[in-house]
Amino acid sequence: MISRYLVLLTAAIAVIGANSLALSPIAAAVAASFPGRSAADVMTAAAVYGLATAGSALLLAALADRIGAERALVRALLVLCVALGLGALSPALWTLIAAQGLAGLAAGVALPSIYTLTAQVAAQGRESQTLSFVLTGWTLSLVVGVGLAALLADLLHWRAVFTVLALVAVVLALGISRCHHWGTRAGGETRSSSLQALRIPGIRSVLLNVAAYMTAFYGLYTYLGPHLGEVLQLPASFAGLAIAVYGLGFGAAAPLGRLVDRHGASAAACVSFAGLMLVYLGLMAAVQLPLALLALCLAWGVGNHLGLNLLMRQLAELDPVKRGAVMGLYSAITYLCVFAGALLYRPIFTHYGFAACAWASAMLVLPALGWALGQWRRKQAALRCRSET
Template structure:
């Protein structure tokens, strides 16, 4: 994707771009995570069982993957502000519909529409962040934008639980819808004059044939499967290890989010050069962090520190892989980021599925050990990525 920019971009416009793109990622993370702490309240409000409400998460994930594969290439051809702004507005409408749901089927359909929007918004945000960054500052700018994931964990999820308990779960989706509309306006204004320079759409199968792309996507799949498989049992693992309440488990999630977010801010100051050796070092570090959980569960402070480091290293890993994919993508960044989003949401499905039998038999430390093995597989795959 080659971006055409009108005139010189001022620092103020650059700041608006970064804030709007960060808000877009925050919206995606919020919609993905917000239902977990309020699942029982939503089920009670819709007079159904919690597992039916959980189906809306599956609907969201499936729609996201399909949308990412079929629609994300729009960012390579159309004005970036209008594509991302429209996706954020559609997400806002889906959130408003979710908050207005009268039954679980309505909620599932609303979240499927949200997934359609996210399948464009998330890969588009990643591609636009890298493409509009000053040369040599791609990792720096992406680090700031990726902090939206940390904010969704540290701020949105606890706030959603607080609001649902005191005002009601429908207000959670109403506030998210309002934030989506504001973000849509920010994306349209901040990315005015920024457009993809590709006339013809690059189909996913052709993007996969770009040098290095397919192998890096395999690395991303092992990386994300390790993460989502581990994170699915992270809270329960901490609860069992330290006999914690739900609030106590939340401190570990916050520690992870802080590590992820602080390193994102650090990357905004320091702009590392993303090389093959850099990626290998980061992946090795992540593998060690997974393996270390075997020793960290004896002392609560040590486990909190391990969660903080885990979050920090995952920021470095995600940042490095996304920047590298964009470097290989040439003029098909939107399509490649769409493939990346499809791979990510496939890992959301595969991770817990792969890790569930291991957790049932041997607990969280064995899950983290398996995650370390998956990361090592990713390292071996990345050795041939150049």
């Protein structure tokens, strides 16, 4: 049975994700409200949001370890509500950009808190299944949130988008504050920061895999639309369909979390990362076949969900006492990779095309596959030692 705790956490991710993704489809409408501004100018707000989220996750996420993840999440959602309200009332573009920067600061605290609470409320032996459910919040933001944002902007006004998100954020803050028994983390008080969490044994190798994994995704995702629209000359609706299909695949993978719990994370990681590499190589081979690309986007969503689940689970289990700081590092790296992927893949796409980008992504997943194989071999060796003794 799905608890209200998981529903609240999933909805919180959906609101945060919707805000981060909604600006792109309504950028033209926003620009029309500010004379002399273009859609590209409006997207500066998205860039500021991403940088603020990364900085906040790096410097402020450890707040969840100091005051409790549920308190940190409630405060972050209230700040997000204020930021969204300011965005809805923005008289000039610079105030909208500043509001999105404030929203990024809130998101940088909220996301690690959500992941920390997910680990706390997960039943023993159902960690991956629980995390998979909460991660479907990203699917809701991608498939539902972006579509509703565009619809509200067309039917009412773009300011209605931020108004609705602000109202949902405050409702979630109230709901989470009234819930008790969120579980407890191991250990007592801690004054650790995300930077100090880098001293945790084993964390650096996992974070390097996260950086490569996220760069592989965001780099290719950034240039999927340009490839479909500019190279294949397909309509914008097809690019939107491809993104929606990816989101559906990401959400459809949620039930597979129970298989990870049943067969073990190390074995599942080997299969997941190997499968994701094959998907990237498939995207490289099907670069001129729109329908094949569409089908592979579905598989891409499934593979990305499983790989993300496994990396996040590994991080969450490293040190329960410093889980908020650890998840802060994860969120900071994720948002930095949004920029790194777009920057590093641009010359690849410009000079060699989308197929070369897909090949680069496959190679970036290779370290994660090697790490997973190493984990699996160590586990098998440990099991043999136990059987012999």
